[in-house]
Amino acid sequence: MAREHDIAVIGGGLVGSALAYGLARLGRRVALLDEGDVAYRASRGNFGLVWVQGKGLGLAPYGGWTQRSVRRFPELAALLCEDAGVDVALEQPGGFHLCLSAAELAHRADQLARLVAQPGFERYAFDVVDRGALARRLPGIGPQVAGATYCRLDGHLNPLRLFRALHAAFLARGGSYRPNAKVEAIAREGGAFTVRTAAGRIEAGQVVLAAGLGNAPLAPQVGLRAAVRPQRGMVVVLERVRRFLDYPLSTLRQTDEGTVLIGDSQEEAGFDDTLSTAVLATLASRAVQVFPFLRNARVNRTWAALRVMSPDGFPIYEQSALAPGAFVVTCHSGVTLAAAHALDLAPRIADGDLGADLSAFTSERLNVQKAA
Amino acid sequence: MYKRLPDVAGTARAVDITIDGQVFAAREGDTVAAALLAAGYDACRTTPVTDAPRGPYCLMGVCFDCLAVIDGRPNQQTCLIPVRAGMRIERQQGAAAFGPGAAGAP
Amino acid sequence: MTLPQRCDVVVVGAGPAGLAAALECARAGAATVLLDEQAGPGGQIYRGITVTPMRKREVLGADYWHGATLVTALQGSAVDYVPGASVFAVTRADGGAFEVGVSCDGAAALLQAGQVILATGALERPFPVPGWTLPGVITAGAAQILMKSAGLVPEAPVVLAGTGPLLYLVAAQFARVGAAIDCLLDTTPSGRLGEVLPHAAAFLTSPYVAKGLALLREARASTRIVRGVERLEALGTGRLAAVRYAVGSRTTEIPARALLLHQGVVPNINLSNAIGCEHRWDDRGLCFTPVVDAWGATSVAGITVAGDGAGIAGAQAAEGRGTLAGLHALAALGRIGAAERDARAAGATAQVARWLRGRSFVDALYRPADAFRLPAGDTIVCRCEEITAQQVIATAKLGCPGPNQLKSFLRCGMGPCQGRLCGLTVTELIARERGVPPAEVGYYRLRFPVKPITLGELASLPQTSASTQAVVRMKAH
Numbered sequence: 007m008a009r010e011h012d013i014a015v016i017g018g019g020l021v022g023s024a025l026a027y028g029l030a031r032l033g034r035r036v037a038l039l040d041e042g043d044v045a046y047r048a049s050r051g052n053f054g055l056v057w058v059q060g061k062g063l064g065l066a067p068y069g070g071w072t073q074r075s076v077r078r079f080p081e082l083a084a085l086l087c088e089d090a091g092v093d094v095a096l097e098q099p100g101g102f103h104l105c106l107s108a109a110e111l112a113h114r115a116d117q118l119a120r121l122v123a124q125p126g127f128e129r130y131a132f133d134v135v136d137r138g139a140l141a142r143r144l145p146g147i148g149p150q151v152a153g154a155t156y157c158r159l160d161g162h163l164n165p166l167r168l169f170r171a172l173h174a175a176f177l178a179r180g181g182s183y184r185p186n187a188k189v190e191a192i193a194r195e196g197g198a199f200t201v202r203t204a205a206g207r208i209e210a211g212q213v214v215l216a217a218g219l220g221n222a223p224l225a226p227q228v229g230l231r232a233a234v235r236p237q238r239g240m241v242v243v244l245e246r247v248r249r250f251l252d253y254p255l256s257t258l259r260q261t262d263e264g265t266v267l268i269g270d271s272q273e274e275a276g277f278d279d280t281l282s283t284a285v286l287a288t289l290a291s292r293a294v295q296v297f298p299f300l301r302n303a304r305v306n307r308t309w310a311a312l313r314v315m316s317p318d319g320f321p322i323y324e325q326s327a328l329a330p331g332a333f334v335v336t337c338h339s340g341v342t343l344a345a346a347h348a349l350d351l352a353p354r355i356a357d358g359d360l361g362a363d364l365s366a367f368t369s370e371r372l373n374v375q376k377a378a
Numbered sequence: 379m380y381k382r383l384p385d386v387a388g389t390a391r392a393v394d395i396t397i398d399g400q401v402f403a404a405r406e407g408d409t410v411a412a413a414l415l416a417a418g419y420d421a422c423r424t425t426p427v428t429d430a431p432r433g434p435y436c437l438m439g440v441c442f443d444c445l446a447v448i449d450g451r452p453n454q455q456t457c458l459i460p461v462r463a464g465m466r467i468e469r470q471q472g473a474a475a476f477g478p479g480a481a482g483a484p
Numbered sequence: 485m486t487l488p489q490r491c492d493v494v495v496v497g498a499g500p501a502g503l504a505a506a507l508e509c510a511r512a513g514a515a516t517v518l519l520d521e522q523a524g525p526g527g528q529i530y531r532g533i534t535v536t537p538m539r540k541r542e543v544l545g546a547d548y549w550h551g552a553t554l555v556t557a558l559q560g561s562a563v564d565y566v567p568g569a570s571v572f573a574v575t576r577a578d579g580g581a582f583e584v585g586v587s588c589d590g591a592a593a594l595l596q597a598g599q600v601i602l603a604t605g606a607l608e609r610p611f612p613v614p615g616w617t618l619p620g621v622i623t624a625g626a627a628q629i630l631m632k633s634a635g636l637v638p639e640a641p642v643v644l645a646g647t648g649p650l651l652y653l654v655a656a657q658f659a660r661v662g663a664a665i666d667c668l669l670d671t672t673p674s675g676r677l678g679e680v681l682p683h684a685a686a687f688l689t690s691p692y693v694a695k696g697l698a699l700l701r702e703a704r705a706s707t708r709i710v711r712g713v714e715r716l717e718a719l720g721t722g723r724l725a726a727v728r729y730a731v732g733s734r735t736t737e738i739p740a741r742a743l744l745l746h747q748g749v750v751p752n753i754n755l756s757n758a759i760g761c762e763h764r765w766d767d768r769g770l771c772f773t774p775v776v777d778a779w780g781a782t783s784v785a786g787i788t789v790a791g792d793g794a795g796i797a798g799a800q801a802a803e804g805r806g807t808l809a810g811l812h813a814l815a816a817l818g819r820i821g822a823a824e825r826d827a828r829a830a831g832a833t834a835q836v837a838r839w840l841r842g843r844s845f846v847d848a849l850y851r852p853a854d855a856f857r858l859p860a861g862d863t864i865v866c867r868c869e870e871i872t873a874q875q876v877i878a879t880a881k882l883g884c885p886g887p888n889q890l891k892s893f894l895r896c897g898m899g900p901c902q903g904r905l906c907g908l909t910v911t912e913l914i915a916r917e918r919g920v921p922p923a924e925v926g927y928y929r930l931r932f933p934v935k936p937i938t939l940g941e942l943a944s945l946p947q948t949s950a951s952t953q954a955v956v957r958m959k960a961h
Binding site for chain 1: 575760892936942956957
């Protein structure tokens with residue numbers, strides 16, 4: 007019996023839709039299974055950074071993987087423009103990580119130095135920028151800003167447009183999108199997978215778990231583990247403001263539409279995505295220290311979203327030995343890694359093998375007890 | 379284009395305000411939105427998205443179309459703010475401006 | 485205005501429901517704070533009642549002036565009334581009390597309360613017709629506010645358009661002051677008899693019948709009414725210049741300087757939504773309302789909704805519901821027992837029932853036509869972000885399950901009005917596209933602040949060591 011789909015991708019967020027698009031581009035018949043309108047959607051909570059600086063302390067290959075994605079991002083942006091007619095407003099002018107005290111700056115500089123010195127780390131250059139030099143690139147910077155680290159590889163884009171573009175491009179390439187199809191069970195029968203959803207059954211030769219926090223209960227069904235937990239982050243969004251900022255900062259960026267996004271908080275709050283006034287106040291007060299003139303700009307909205315966090319914060323890419331053809335893909339940098347997912351990871355999945363060079367990202371590493 | 383009902387004209391103090399630099403005698407108790415309409419301005423801004431002209435629509439604080447710059451502060455809901463002597467009102471062009479070089483910056 | 489740090493009951497909104505609720509609570513000795521963003525009390529229905537220059541009682545009518553009794557009572561009460569106060573958030577503090585975020589005079593503060601009564605009333609249903617964003621186009625309610633509070637009326641030619649009792653009230657009020665209305669374009673769908681007849685008996689024994697007929701008579705006597713209008717367009721470059729309408733196959737264009745739109749009112753649910761109260765789709769009123777019991781209690785303990793914010797029923801019902809919400813809050817605080825609460829509720833319960841009778845008839849009769857709730861083409865749906873009906877429909881066709889996904893795709897609903905003027909339109913467009921009822925599609929999920937506050941105000945709110953730790957982390961990204 008001819009099967010309708012080659013691959014079922016579970017999860018229509020940034021990770022799932024990037025993979026699905028990449029697979030559809032390769033000519034595979036892909037079903038993208040998604041939940042309903044109100045769900046713990048990390049993808050609606052993205053900041054929009056396409057960021058290299060600072061990543062990979064503790065897992066050198068992550069630095070290289072991130073750089074690979076960032077290098078191929080213009081390629082992804084062009085493809086999305088072609089396939090979806092959507093411009094994701096990718097800008098890669100380099101980015102700053104601001105520090106609000108000399109101690110913070112020293113700590114940051116030291117961290118980055120240790121990061122790039124790791125064995126096997128794909129090195130890149132970064133600058134430690136003092137206040138004086140910073141004030142020229144970021145006019146209006148507040149007196150409490152001590153300095154920053156700058157990396158030429160950093161950038162940002164419009165994450166909601168990226169999300170919309172991936173979905174539209176997926177459809178344009180013949181993909182099949184199934185919303186309101188929350189996955190209840192996955193079974194492997196006769197060399198194929200049967201996925202039982204709230205909207206009926208899907209049969210596919212391969213299945214990719216990209217359901218974020220939903221991966222945890224699903225992974226064991228295909229002989230995999232996805233030890234992910236929610237980590238709450240909040241963002242403050244300001245109204246549209248006439249352009250004042252030409253670079254992304256790690257915790258503040260001005261979007262192509264003129265609105266301003268302010269982050270970034272990390273809390274272990276379980277599955278609670280309600281807002282905390284105190285955290286918002288802290289985010290706001292730091293932003294006012296960075297750009298005092300924003301004090302009179304109005305907060306349009308705020309949101310809290312749940313990051314999908316692995317135990318060490320690094321992605322988990324794994325293929326199942328028990329159920330060949332099943333993969334789990336999870337990370338908390340769905341934006342930055344979108345190009346790698348669509349253009350690099352998707353072909354490996356299509357080939358049925360993630361490859362030895364990505365073995366650092368299996369959950370094997372999480373079993374190793376690291377020496378203190 | 380709005381006119382004051384004859385019974386009402388002259389029943390309250392006049393309050394001097396400026397709109398885009400021009401002096402107008404507003405009526406004490408009017409909101410800034412009402413004062414703009416009474417002065418003949420049915421558009422108080424242009425939108426940040428397409429530069430389209432907009433004016434007050436709901437007059438009760440829910441539509442956010444009545445935004446203007448008041449005393450240097452942009453994006454003020456004029457239908458919620460009563461006029462005050464010496465108030466400087468400017469029609470807002472596009473997005474609010476903050477930062478070094480913007481008018482009214484701290 | 486200085487805000488107290490804590491109280492027993494916070495009432496949000498000083499319309500009839502809020503006034504009644506606050507008075508009930510203060511009368512029983514509860515420390516009650518009444519917050520309202522307008523400069524004076526009365527909400528929208530009794531807008532400007534303390535300062536209106538329209539002193540001749542027959543102009544605004546007896547119904548309006550009834551509000552004066554509530555305001556007089558407020559002035560003689562122990563209610564701590566704070567005008568110019570915009571509530572932007574209601575969260576829970578540690579320890580279970582509510583923290584109400586208030587912005588007053590450009591400064592934000594938190595007010596702790598044991599009980600919160602939301603009386604934020606209603607707003608006009610969106611009326612998305614081509615050109616509705618042109619300067620010169622305002623709501624009929626807005627025109628009424630301008631007249632009530634400033635004695636201002638639009639210059640001729642003035643066109644009134646839509647459906648619903650407020651339309652006729654405005655026509656009558658304008659006629660009473662000699663302000664010309666060029667014509668009233670009535671979009672009430674014809675051929676409704678079958679739908680409204682079942683409700684007619686209730687209507688005929690309700691307080692609405694006498695008022696309604698008198699109002700219609702007055703409106704008809706003073707204004708040219710065109711019935712059965714099926715299409716409407718506001719025309720002009722840079723501002724309104726003309727109105728084009730169609731009755732059957734006949735299209736007419738008339739010059740206009742002002743177009744006053746109205747097709748009913750819907751509950752203002754932004755605060756109850758952001759708080760996380762459960763809402764339901766009301767198919768009779770074609771809107772979302774919070775799920776409440778007879779006292780107005782929502783699915784969130786300690787949050788009560790009173791007045792039109794719980795479901796459109798008019799000012800008199802709102803007053804009754806306000807009293808009931810106040811009694812409920814008092815009982816929840818332990819200030820009165822259940823028996824006393826029930827005894828004191830009798831009058832208000834009867835009042836609410838009286839004013840609810842006949843509502844279904846009014847709702848059925850003035851149910852806005854599909855064409856005016858489901859726009860097409862270039863008609864703007866989201867005024868803030870300038871998203872068109874065409875864009876919404878195309879995105880819905882992509883398989884968007886609901887308005888939140890659509891919001892993230894299009895920015896529709898992300899502007900400062902937070903969906904107040906587009907939410908219902910979006911829900912209904914998606915529902916039609918998917919072929920499911922609006923109840924299944926749902927509404928935008930709203931977050932604080934429900935009214936904008938400045939970054940500086942937000943920064944001034946209290947932080948904790950936990951919040952600092954959550955943000956200031958000296959670690960690599």
